[in-house]
Amino acid sequence: MSNTPMAANPLTRAVLEIDEYASGLGWDQPARLFALVDTARLRTQEPSLAAQLGLTDEPETTGLTPIEQDEIPSDKALDDFLGTIAWPDAVVGCALTVERLMLPPSVEAQVPQGLSGAKLAKWVASHPERQEVRMTVAVLRDGKREAALRLREKDSSTEVLTGPDLVPGLAEALATTFED
Secondary structure, three states, X not given: OOOOOOOOOHHHHHHHHHHHHHHHHOOOOOOEEXXXXXXXXXXXXXXXXXXXXXXXXXXXXXXXXXXXXXXXXXXXXXHHHHOOOOOOOOEEEEEEEEEEEEOOHHHHHHOOOOOOHHHHHHHHHHOOOOEEEEEEEXXXXXXXXXXXXXXXXXXXXXXXXXXXXXXXXHHHHHHHHHOO
16 A cells, blocks of 8 residues: 555555554544455456456565455444354455553553453543554464554554554454354
8 A cells, every 4th residue: 555664574564554544544433354365366366356456556466455344243242243254265364453442551450350341441441541542453364463553642654563462362353263
């Protein structure tokens, strides 16, 4: 994509591309799910779709193309929804972007005992040190993972943190969508 920084590997580039796309939509957005397909294979097997996605003139021969899926149902828990997904063989990976409230690790000792679910969410939402974060997490069938984190208070492409182990729980949930 046009403003996506060059990254060391195709998975990181795909995560940054999705982060850039989500950033362009603004904050307070629903979670979004993406299939990741091999760009070269897409060009060969689906040339008309590749043309629609603007992939025919790109010189890159390796890479992943994110394809946004239908909207995630808002009345279903994300974990439950992910448990219903089965990907066709052409999908080599998937990614999810979701916004959450986050507290710094220094606050862990302050969490009241016995809070869970809605009560814990309410406590976090009212905490003065909370931060809004957009997480983009991707996994491949072969087990590779990558994530990008963007804080609302530092909403700039130069402030996006990336790494394979930033959101392990969400990466694990996405990886289960490839299990038989």
